Amino acid sequence: xxxxxxxxxxxxxxxxxxxxxxxxxxxxxxxxxxxxxxxxxxxxxxxxxxxxxxxxxxxxxxxxxxxxxxxxxxxxxxxxxxxxxxxxxxxxxxxxxxxxxxxxxxxxxxxxxxxxxxxxxxxxxxxxxxxxxxxxxxxxxxxxxxxxxxxxxxxxxxxxxxxxxxxxxxxxxxxxxxxxxxxxxxxxxxxxxxxxxxxxxxxxxxxxxxxxxxxxxxxxxxxxxxxxxxxxxxxxxxxxxxxxxxxxxxxxxxxxxxxxxxxxxxxxxxxxxxxxxxxxxxxxxxxxxxxxxxxxxxxxxxxxxxxxxxxxxxxxxxxxxxxxxxxxxxxxxxxxxxxxxxxxxxxxxxxxxxxxxxxxxxxxxxxxxxxxxxxxxxxxxxxxxxxxxxxxxxx
Amino acid sequence: xxxxxxxxxxxxxxxxxxxxxxxxxxxxxxxxxxxxxxxxxxxxxxxxxxxxxxxxxxxxxxxxxxxxxxxxxxxxxxxxxxxxxxxxxxxxxxxxxxxxxxxxxxxxxxxxx
Numbered sequence: 191x192x193x194x195x196x197x198x199x200x201x202x203x204x205x206x207x208x209x210x211x212x213x214x215x216x217x218x219x220x221x222x223x224x225x226x227x228x229x230x231x232x233x234x235x236x237x238x239x240x241x242x243x244x245x246x247x248x249x250x251x252x253x254x255x256x257x258x259x260x261x262x263x264x265x266x267x268x269x270x271x272x273x274x275x276x277x278x279x280x281x282x283x284x285x286x287x288x289x290x291x292x293x294x295x296x297x298x299x300x301x302x303x304x305x306x307x308x309x310x311x312x313x314x315x316x317x318x319x320x321x322x323x324x325x326x327x328x329x330x331x332x333x334x335x336x337x338x339x340x341x342x343x344x345x346x347x348x349x350x351x352x353x354x355x356x357x358x359x360x361x362x363x364x365x366x367x368x369x370x371x372x373x374x375x376x377x378x379x380x381x382x383x384x385x386x387x388x389x390x391x392x393x394x395x396x397x398x399x400x401x402x403x404x405x406x407x408x409x410x411x412x413x414x415x416x417x418x419x420x421x422x423x424x425x426x427x428x429x430x431x432x433x434x435x436x437x438x439x440x441x442x443x444x445x446x447x448x449x450x451x452x453x454x455x456x457x458x459x460x461x462x463x464x465x466x467x468x469x470x471x472x473x474x475x476x477x478x479x480x481x482x483x484x485x486x487x488x489x490x491x492x493x494x495x496x497x498x499x500x501x502x503x504x505x506x507x508x509x510x511x512x513x514x515x516x517x518x519x520x521x522x523x524x525x526x527x528x529x530x531x532x533x534x535x536x537x538x539x540x541x542x543x544x545x546x547x548x549x550x551x552x553x554x555x556x557x558x559x560x561x562x563x564x565x566x567x568x569x570x571x572x573x574x575x576x577x578x579x580x581x582x583x584x585x
Numbered sequence: 586x587x588x589x590x591x592x593x594x595x596x597x598x599x600x601x602x603x604x605x606x607x608x609x610x611x612x613x614x615x616x617x618x619x620x621x622x623x624x625x626x627x628x629x630x631x632x633x634x635x636x637x638x639x640x641x642x643x644x645x646x647x648x649x650x651x652x653x654x655x656x657x658x659x660x661x662x663x664x665x666x667x668x669x670x671x672x673x674x675x676x677x678x679x680x681x682x683x684x685x686x687x688x689x690x691x692x693x694x695x696x697x698x
Contacts, residue, residue, distance in 0.1 A: 246650045246654075246655055247650065247651065247654065248650065270671075272671045272672035273648060273672060274647055274648065330660075330664060331664075331668075332664040332665050332667070332668035332669065332670050333670045333671065376648075377635050377636060377646065377648055379631070379635060380631050380635060384631070384674055385636075385648065385672055385673075385674075386672075387672060428671075447669075447672075447674040448671075448672050451669075451674065451675060452669060452671070452672065452674070461675065461677070461678070462669075462675060567668070568668065
């Protein structure tokens, strides 16, 4: 099966071996060295090499056809690390890893073992980079030219942050944010705020947040933030702080650059600033995962995935004529909650020729995936159904 | 076509050679300033070497991408310096256009060499 897309002029396409190369940057002259045939870096050597487009050693995009159905297996889950992952040597005994809980009545450092003895829950949520779909924008953008594969749907196991807060006497005073700090090692000679991964999210997000130690039932791999990661279901990936060392309830957002000027939605050409919307909640989105280029005549099952961000989905529609007409598709498999994606399927009997297949999701509150998503400086948040459509040729 | 005398041809050649020499000197100078910015930074921006590996500069930073492996072209370096990438801050306001050009030329011209 080859893959194709309707991607605009900045992109290229397809290989006989079923490869979508990350050509956006090359076509735009921005020189991505992305390739999909290189060996994986050591820290992710346990992953499935054929499942990825490598934008760089720290950025691996899952190929569109490989993201799984209900859950995305660990060995094909995308990787986007802002800083190098900690090594096993740096982490030491995982159960002894500790996180400082601050901004509560009784601040305390707690080890993973202590957290595991406090409470446990599981939550399914979509992990998605803010820049997923960046490669669909026409304007030139900095960063990996992700198309659909900086996303996966995974099952986290951990302790509810709410349970931790209750155990430590509740949030102390009036606080507006929950701030997580990563334990990555920073280079000397730099103001830590320049590089540290420290993110603040609105405090209400702590109601569904967990401190996770397992991913799809396995110990949380270091490449995904083990031994402990702050998971904020429904929020973009950057807010899910890896190797979390500190969890604080704070009056203000962190002063770290990654919060103050990074991950801010703004017009093309504008500089990042704290008064612009931060990349918090994910928006409604869907895309087709099969077929992607070719299909035989007769009955074809069209598959894909749809997510509502923080909301339950009410409807998923599919078009085989580029959006002129739509038919309601069926969600497939169990509903894993508002933060998970739902696979969908619809059977179509497509005549010979080329068909533009698109999908469009709607949430219970009526949020609908738009046809196009407005350009923004850093290429965040693209959920336009038109750019995510695929051209399929039926023989 | 107007005929050019032997003397004028010689003069033009000299001008051409001189221009090449000037251009070459300018390039070398840009390379040098680009290398210096890469190593030491400027205008409050830390040196790129703190975080990036680039063999020509003798740097082995492992925070950001290894530039010898990435082999970015000039446009990619420019936009990364201007806008940042992920945790890499935007350094557009720290450097002049000429400085950004110089460091972009330097990295694009030496990465992977």
